[in-house]
Amino acid sequence: MTLAIDPAAHLARLHQTTPLIHNITNLVAMNSMANVLLAIGASPAMVHAREEAAEFAALADALSVNIGTLSPHWVDAMVDAAGAARAAGKPWVLDPVAVGATRYRRESAARLLALSPDAIRGNASEIIALAEQQAGGRGVDSTATAESALGAAIALARHIGGTVAVTGEVDLVTDGRRVARIHGGHFLMPRVTTLGCALSGVVAAFLAGGDDRFEATVAALACYAVAGELAGENAGGPGSFMPAFLDALHALEAGTLTARLRLEVSDAP
Template structure:
């Protein structure tokens, strides 16, 4: 597999400035909106069942994050995901701490039935969705089991979607093709809601390139990793890192992303290839 220069997908996003409907959690709303704006898309945060499904019809993509769910939000999320499925609007599922409670697992089972375009999750969340045993504590869990990557591929194949699994090394797979992305910075896990914002950014990239969800998701994760690397070189700690990350995403050019992608993204092959 030969990826086009990843800057192509950042350029497509900035040219189209897609509207991203972000159904995210209370903690992440402000930071996610700023990250989406910085990369070049347009965020909107709506949750009310009375208007959110109709708004989804106007959006270029939908991002659903279950971090602070409630019955009313869950009902609206399911309705919006159904609109996205029926209208062929790409949507991203961020199954925050899905393995922590039965309520989260049941909601994610319902959302998975509505065919997300991309699942953006950490390793413990991927394991939970794939039905494997996990000792994950929730948002910060990072299992080191040797079969996490295989679980991501199995989940992608079962759901016929892209799985973008983030961690110390990111993995993007559609169940057949899989890629590794290296980069970022050690301060990234020290700032809350960055993963939530990344899910919304993935939605923006896929909205701009809907026929290339794997490649667009890879570009989104590579852009975030490169911006994180840049921000880490300038930051003095977690507080300044968050501000620097917004600025780094804003400064990132398609040419710089293509150059970074040529070194930080590794194609690991197709199903059946030797790792």
Template sequence: MTDWGQNLATMRRNAPLVQNITNYVAMNVMANVMLAAGASPAMVHAEEEVAEFAGFTPALTINIGTLSGAWVRSMLLAAKTASARGTPWVLDPVAAGATTFRRETAAALVALKPTVIRGNASEILALSGAGAAGKGVDAADAVGQAEAGARTLARATGSVVAVTGAVDFVTDGTRAFHIANGHATMPLVTALGCSLTGIVGAFLVGQPPLEATVAALAYYGLAGECAAATAKGPGSFATAFVDALANLTPAEVSARARVTQA
């Protein structure tokens, strides 16, 4: 049995710098989530410096949540630099099926070979060509509906594909896992999906992509379970969740990760 807590221990030992090009909604939440977990986030997206930073960061995440032309130019520059250097990078295709602009931007980024693509079921369905629009940034489909599409997308791109929801699904196109950790309050707090993308980026440093992604999702979902034990609603859940990310130990993750082969 894989010891998923070891991946958390490795991430904390590395305390990796992670460059994030993320959306206006997520920036603060994501930085706090990443710091609590033990990573070192930097939100760097200006066209003038994005490639230079991507030239030395050990991991990069790109999130299309609040797009404009300038953001897209920055994203493409950073992704090209990461791909050329072999730097692990994660794509978060927020609301990828909602508009033509998002569909085209997501497709251009997928072509630059993200190490991991992490999205909700509707987003992964949209990327896999199923035409799902989602409900804005929220999922309108169940994870199970996106699993075949995720496998196809992973085989077509060479990326690890992570579909999150009630029970997460992660595949490299050959192997696949379900992660049953998590809590129903998580989608009621904005930017927790975006922030998870940053956590996946931190876990990727020096670790194999499929295992790193599964471990990141188990740890994150488990923090949600811990937060729910004391929270009175989404507001106090958000605070308790950041505390749980900081307080969870690798041993607790090893003992409580609910990961099965799919």
């Protein structure tokens, strides 16, 4: 079965609306996430103090929360902000970086998961660990394929009533009912830090104002996959990949996106 999904229409809406995206992300990802969001046409803001996080979340068009570098004040602010986003009807995205690595990560992720994110984005190890709420994976990098996390992703999507994206050589997106597989990207992408983290912000940008969270999440990953493929053609290694990727995201047009995209959609098993 193939459902009609038009990522280019979602990209066009993002370009027209320039959504304000509130990010509480890790200290490694801050700069690249801001640049990725600017390149694709959103307006990023990083606001993490408990004194203002909830106020700002209600003001922004969407929120992304990433547990990559935690500390108690930040976790409290993440919980405040996610609660405020929900109360204001704004979508929010959870990125469970290395959730299986320590007890503190599992507990922090559980607090956030209880606030029903509209979308979750992680690698296979993270999605499996989050679904099982048990230890697994050591660091932030995953060697498992996204496909190996399909069952976990579907279960998690049904649990939150939202979408789950698993990134890898082939990316998966599911809302528990449908499954999309997105081909593309480039082998250098896992060698560039925080590209995955920044993608979670991009998912938030596409969710802002989107009616269909599954389609919006697929559109975000589609743009990343095509821009990554294009950047790979101009990169001599992981260092030159990042500038090329930002240039490609910035230049990405509906025609190129549609022509390049390799997307399959099916019913969830």
